[in-house]
Amino acid sequence: xxxxxxxxxxxGLLPAFGQNWTAPRTSDGHPSFEGIWTNKTxxxxxxxxxxxxxxxxxxxxxxxxxxxxxxxxxKDQRGGGVRDVLYxxxxxxxxSGTKLLxxxxxxxxxxxxxxxxxxxxxxxxxxxxxxxEAIKIRCKQPxxxxxxSGQLSPSxxxxxxxxxxxxxxxxxxxxxxxxxxxNDYQIVQGPGMVAIDTEMVHxxxxxxxxxxxxxxPSVREWIGDPRGHWEGETLVVDSTNFKGETRVxxxxxxxxxxxxxxxxxxxxxxxxxxxDDPTAFTKPWSGEIPMTKTEGPVYEYACHEGNIxxxxxxxxxxxxxxxxxxxxxxxK
Amino acid sequence: MTKHxxxxxxxxxxxxxxxxxQVPTSKISRTPGGTPDLSxxxxxxxxxxxxxxxxxxxxxxxxxxxxxxxxxxxxGVVEGGEIxxxxxxxxxxxxxxKDRWSADPEIKCxxxxxxxxxxxxxxxxxxxxxETIMISYEFADAVRLVPMKNPGPAPADSWMGWSIGHWDxxxxxxxxxxxxxxxxxxxxxxxxxxxLHVVERYTPVDANILMxxxxxxxxxxxxxxxxxxxxxxxxxxxxxxLMEFKCIPFSEDVLYGNAGQREGSK
Numbered sequence: 001x002x003x004x005x006x007x008x009x010x011x012g013l014l015p016a017f018g019q020n021w022t023a024p025r026t027s028d029g030h031p032s033f034e035g036i037w038t039n040k041t042x043x044x045x046x047x048x049x050x051x052x053x054x055x056x057x058x059x060x061x062x063x064x065x066x067x068x069x070x071x072x073x074x075k076d077q078r079g080g081g082v083r084d085v086l087y088x089x090x091x092x093x094x095x096s097g098t099k100l101l102x103x104x105x106x107x108x109x110x111x112x113x114x115x116x117x118x119x120x121x122x123x124x125x126x127x128x129x130x131x132x133e134a135i136k137i138r139c140k141q142p143x144x145x146x147x148x149s150g151q152l153s154p155s156x157x158x159x160x161x162x163x164x165x166x167x168x169x170x171x172x173x174x175x176x177x178x179x180x181x182x183n184d185y186q187i188v189q190g191p192g193m194v195a196i197d198t199e200m201v202h203x204x205x206x207x208x209x210x211x212x213x214x215x216x217p218s219v220r221e222w223i224g225d226p227r228g229h230w231e232g233e234t235l236v237v238d239s240t241n242f243k244g245e246t247r248v249x250x251x252x253x254x255x256x257x258x259x260x261x262x263x264x265x266x267x268x269x270x271x272x273x274x275x276d277d278p279t280a281f282t283k284p285w286s287g288e289i290p291m292t293k294t295e296g297p298v299y300e301y302a303c304h305e306g307n308i309x310x311x312x313x314x315x316x317x318x319x320x321x322x323x324x325x326x327x328x329x330x331x332k
Numbered sequence: 333m334t335k336h337x338x339x340x341x342x343x344x345x346x347x348x349x350x351x352x353x354q355v356p357t358s359k360i361s362r363t364p365g366g367t368p369d370l371s372x373x374x375x376x377x378x379x380x381x382x383x384x385x386x387x388x389x390x391x392x393x394x395x396x397x398x399x400x401x402x403x404x405x406x407x408g409v410v411e412g413g414e415i416x417x418x419x420x421x422x423x424x425x426x427x428x429x430k431d432r433w434s435a436d437p438e439i440k441c442x443x444x445x446x447x448x449x450x451x452x453x454x455x456x457x458x459x460x461x462x463e464t465i466m467i468s469y470e471f472a473d474a475v476r477l478v479p480m481k482n483p484g485p486a487p488a489d490s491w492m493g494w495s496i497g498h499w500d501x502x503x504x505x506x507x508x509x510x511x512x513x514x515x516x517x518x519x520x521x522x523x524x525x526x527x528l529h530v531v532e533r534y535t536p537v538d539a540n541i542l543m544x545x546x547x548x549x550x551x552x553x554x555x556x557x558x559x560x561x562x563x564x565x566x567x568x569x570x571x572x573x574l575m576e577f578k579c580i581p582f583s584e585d586v587l588y589g590n591a592g593q594r595e596g597s598k
Contacts, residue, residue: 027363027462034461158584168580186477188461190371195459195466197475204468204475206457206574221576298477300490304580305442305514314588 023233023263026189030209031233033187033194033261036298037269037291039176040097040183042069045287047107047115055115057104070098095181102268102290108177111274111286120250124280128250142320145313156317158310163245166310167303169222172200174239174248174257175273175287185291186298194228194235194261201303207237215241220253222246235261251280267293358539360502363460368502368536371460373567373574376451376544379406381438383520384560385415393433403519409451411559415522421553428521434586436519441583443474443491445515446508446530447546447560455567457574465497465504470577478506486510489526504534525552540566 023031042065047054057065075091101108107115120128135153138144143156147165154160163169172179182200189195192210209228217240219225224239224246237259244253260272269291276284361369379387386408392401417425428435438444444452454470465478478497486494486509493511497504508530516523533545542564549557 027365027369032462034463158588159581166580166584168578186464186466188459188464188466188477190459190461191369193371193457193459195457195468197466197468197477202473202475204466204473206459206468208573212571212573215575219575222578223576297483297487299487300443300492302443302491304472304583305440305491310584311588318589 021265028191030189030230031235031263032189033235033263033269034189036184036186036294036296038183038185038294039178039271039289039291040095041099041101041108041178041289042066042073042097043101043105043108043289045108045177046117047109049116051106051115053114054106055110055113057100057106062100062104066098066100093181095183097178097183102292103288105288108287108289109285110288112283117249117285118281118283120280121278121282124250124252127252142324143317145317147313148309154317155313156321158314161310161313163222165313167201167307169203169246170200171248173198173203173205173223174242174246174255175259175275176271176289178289182299182301184294184296184298186296194237197298199298199301201301207235209235214238217241220244224255224257233262237261248275248277251275251277254279264290269293360536360539367499368504369460370458370465370504370534370536370542373455373457373572374542374564375453375455375567376562376564378409378451378562379404380409380451380560380562381448381453381518382406384408384410384518384522385520386413387520409560409562411561416555416558418553418555421523425521425523428516428523430521432519432521436521437515438519439583440587441472441579442514443472444469445491445511446476446493446495447532447544447548448515448517449474449476449492450532450544450546450564451562454577455572455574468574470574472579473577491515493528493530500533502535504532506532506534508532523553524548524550527552534564537563540568542566 026032026034073096075094109115109117112118138154139152143154144152145155147153147155147162149162149164151162153162158166164171170179171177172183176185176198179200184199186197187194188197192208194207194209196205196207198205203223205223205226207226207228209230211229212227214227215225220241220243222243222245225241226237226239228235228237230236239257239259240255242253242255246253246255248255254277256276258274258276262270264270270288271291272286272288274284274286275281363369382403383406387403387406389405390403392403394401433439438452449456449469449471452469452471456467456469459466459468463480465480467476467478469475474492476492476495478495480497482496489510489512491512491514493508495506495508497506499505511524511526511528511530513524513526527550529549531547535543537543543561544564545559545561547557547559548554
């Protein structure tokens, strides 16, 4: 009887210990997120369709999925041809993670409940189709190439290429999503300020928590204008003022990104986000990633400074155009 | 000027300000641990980015934009006036100066290196954490992570170098090594090699002014170490913030050979 009673007491206490863990504090008394965090994972952004409404893996399913993903992602498989060119780097050069997120979810997206990004609005879809059609027509002429985005793009002018090819910003900042490498983020906090250095092309997010308002709507920024405030243990960040080119999963400049950062343990920073872009998506969508503490240093990724690819893409497009012009002249 | 003479001069200056009763020296802010808290948005107010040494006004690279394009004059920020180039390096500096309107890495929106990032005509932000100080620069989104504990040697050379910080009294001292040889010190062609070693000192003299010194050592380029110094001023505007200044789009036409073809450019 006594033993059983003690057992119940202990069981009752266990979760309480977990909840009693409190984050270390910054000098101004807020939870400290300082350190280097990584979001690298094999958990997919969207739930694979064959998993239907299954939101969590069982341990067996997790094992099978992990093994399959590791095999699928291994860049040491050299099949020759296009695959070899596109995967010119072998597995040593990639760092896209080998594990599922600790929450055992089947997708990063948690809402809508099907774990998939909701459809675009008819208006946005028409806009994107129109743009794609214009590119298709334009690219019947020489001077186009497959850009880093994987899309055929006019490539005789730098400003017509995507942000990644131009080293301006990768899709790893707003929201903070894992990619094939450089999935590290270093957070430093000062009074009224949380700063995040994204290892991927050193995009720095400076998040004021001093109650200051957003920039005027006439000012647009690629990674938006973030403003933060504390809700207990959670930092809530509200970003607006985006440029249309940021194009989060087909989104537009009306993107309103809401993010929540909560330190849930010594080595875990829970990152939650909601993409609210009513002109682009039929409903808001949300995701979460328990980021894990990792060792540094965060490297300097001088992407633009070494952007030989841009030079070659543009030179090739111009050479194509010149050749076509000469051929046309020769026919006359 | 030796350090002591310099500090005496600084003390004299603040005493003079007190005596005149104009600007009461406001208290520097401190962390609970007692070190100065340098957090905030700072900017140099000089023309060192045009030329570290004393220079008069002169025409800039583009006469089409009239007075906007002129080189702004300045009395210089080099202690002793001259940068002590070795003979071969002096010739290289002369060549750089000749090529400056095309060869300056600032034109290409490359990360500016240290100390140039400090005195470019853009603000930078110090975020002082418990173990790491982040210095985020508006220009080119350049950033430095300054650990206050020595993490060991740099894994590789880089544009912004490898910074290690410590406190010397109220002065933040940052030792910077492992910078590559691709950056310049100014638009005039002053340069360095990959042997560059910079020791920066940031000393708060009141709530809104930091005295900045950088000692520059590079045995491949200079005959002795030399020093620059200048005040850095806090942005006290209510709406002060670093804006997004990703300058890549403004460099692309020059870099990729489309100069003048972009909408809005001449």
